[in-house]
Amino acid sequence: MLMERGGAMKYLSLLGVILLLIGSVACSKIRAKPLVPLALESGVQPQAETLTEQGTQAYQAKQFDEAKKYFSQAVAAAPQSGPAHYNHALALHAVGDAEHARQEFMEAANLAPGDKVIWDSPALSPYGDPQSPKKNYKPTIPGTRPGVGSGPR
Template sequence: MKYLSFVLAVCVAITGAACSSKPKAKQLSPLALMEGGVKPQAITLTEQGTHAYQAKQFEEAKGYFAQAMAAAPQSGQAHYNYALALNALGDAEAARQHFLEAANLAPGDKVIWDSPALAPFGNPTSPKAYKEHPYGTSRPTIGGGPR
């Protein structure tokens, strides 16, 4: 009976440890450009940038993605890919601008909007939090009326 209790306790401990471990962060991948209305050159540059990004050659990927973005400036995916490379290189502020631009250019693209890369930068449509009093900046008076 003691042996069975010991085995059961070990199994519970192993199962608990396996369940409590944090899942690894999902590796972010560049997005393919939508072929409708995008120059073939932009698609080729994006493919080259994707290969460089996956090889962790972020500076090279940034160059390809910048060229793809110049060839397809209205592509949310192009801005997203460029932002991924900027983010990987540690340029968080520039990455933020391009993540937001990608979200604005691709309003229905759930991959862009739900991306963990965009999440730290907040919802671009929500108003910024202000430190001002919510009812204005006038000073309160006794009785709540105007002076």
């Protein structure tokens, strides 16, 4: 009986190691989609399309400052284009300008309400849902006390 128990323990240990290896290999293959610039919608100025192509080439070459410059010019040429704002936001995000990137991601989502790529982008998710109402709050200034009559009654 002791021998059977020892064999069962070895079997269970081996099975556990195999499952652990399978799980780690499976999890390592799950990767986030790469963030890639989008093509502009039809009907925009040819200049905006050219700037977007140049920005996309720079972005793919990891020349993010250069991409930011091209995408910024594309936004100026096509200010109502959601993809133009999205591309600019990607470049801003890549160079570490989080606040401006957030503004551009929000503008892209607002300009392209039906664009699933923009709305479902992992790049946009950290910046919140543009459809949710903004919360108005008054920041508390440290070291101050509430005024008379400001508390509950």
